[in-house]
Amino acid sequence: AAGVIQSPRHLIKEKRETATLKCYPIPRHDTVYWYQQGPGQDPQFLISFYEKMQSDKGSIPDRFSAQQFSDYHSELNMSSLELGDSALYFCATAGQRMNTEAFFGQGTRLTVV
Amino acid sequence: AQKVTQAQTEISVVEKEDVTLDCVYETRDTTYYLFWYKQPPSGELVFLIRRNSFDEQNEISGRYSWNFQKSTSSFNFTITASQVVDSAVYFCALSDRPSIQGAQKLVFGQGTRLTINP
Numbered sequence: 001a002a003g004v005i006q007s008p009r010h011l012i013k014e015k016r017e018t019a020t021l022k023c024y025p026i027p028r029h030d031t032v033y034w035y036q037q038g039p040g041q042d043p044q045f046l047i048s049f050y051e052k053m054q055s056d057k058g059s060i061p062d063r064f065s066a067q068q069f070s071d072y073h074s075e076l077n078m079s080s081l082e083l084g085d086s087a088l089y090f091c092a093t094a095g096q097r098m099n100t101e102a103f104f105g106q107g108t109r110l111t112v113v
Numbered sequence: 114a115q116k117v118t119q120a121q122t123e124i125s126v127v128e129k130e131d132v133t134l135d136c137v138y139e140t141r142d143t144t145y146y147l148f149w150y151k152q153p154p155s156g157e158l159v160f161l162i163r164r165n166s167f168d169e170q171n172e173i174s175g176r177y178s179w180n181f182q183k184s185t186s187s188f189n190f191t192i193t194a195s196q197v198v199d200s201a202v203y204f205c206a207l208s209d210r211p212s213i214q215g216a217q218k219l220v221f222g223q224g225t226r227l228t229i230n231p
Contacts, residue, residue: 033218042204042221043158056218088156092219101148102219104158 002026004093006105013081013112021076021108023091032074035090081112115140117207119222127230134190134225136205147188148206195229202226
């Protein structure tokens with residue numbers, strides 16, 4: 001069965017650079033969530049989208065932005081990267097209308113040096 | 114505010130032992146979902162179970178079982194006859210009931226690192 005696809009899987013950036021993480025949902029899933037998991041931490045909610053509109057916002061820095069496109073894929077844009085942004089970034093998707101649980105992608109490991 | 118507490122930071126047992134991971138939650142909502150996810154060393158989050166707040170029936174899936182006690186706000190997870198491949202970090206999580214009007218985020222516990230020794 002098709003799963004949530006995240007790209008890239010690994011990313012190394014220098015401080016003050018920008019990064020774009022992509023998330024491709026399971027077919028017919030209309031909702032996307034982004035989470036950040038620091039080393040040894042639990043995943044923290046950043047932002048979510050439902051039907052291409054932002055639906056909830058968590059602890060997302062102003063340097064980060066995200067959107068969901070017409071094909072339901074989503075991108076998380078991160079600017080002015082800091083060392084503390086090094087983390088595992090997860091995307092999860094769900095079918096709200098189908099009342100499915102959220103399925104997670106394999107994550108993108110971002111290292112800022 | 115919603116909160117999930119996994120008091121056990123690390124657990125280490127010998128293979129074939131049974132082990133229970135505790136999860137206690139707080140929410141003001143009367144309708145909510147509880148989840149367990151497994152995070153192996155490779156890093157991905159693997160969905161294990163979702164439980165609706167109205168369904169207090171315990172569930173068993175192979176060597177895994179879950180005990181939902183609404184009276185004590187607990188949703189504990191037991192692995193019977195543990196195996197080395199069960200070694201991972203396990204997260205308990207909580208969300209409001211998803212609605213058509215918008216997505217509902219997951220609130221995670223701090224995780225329990227389970228090590229099964231051969």
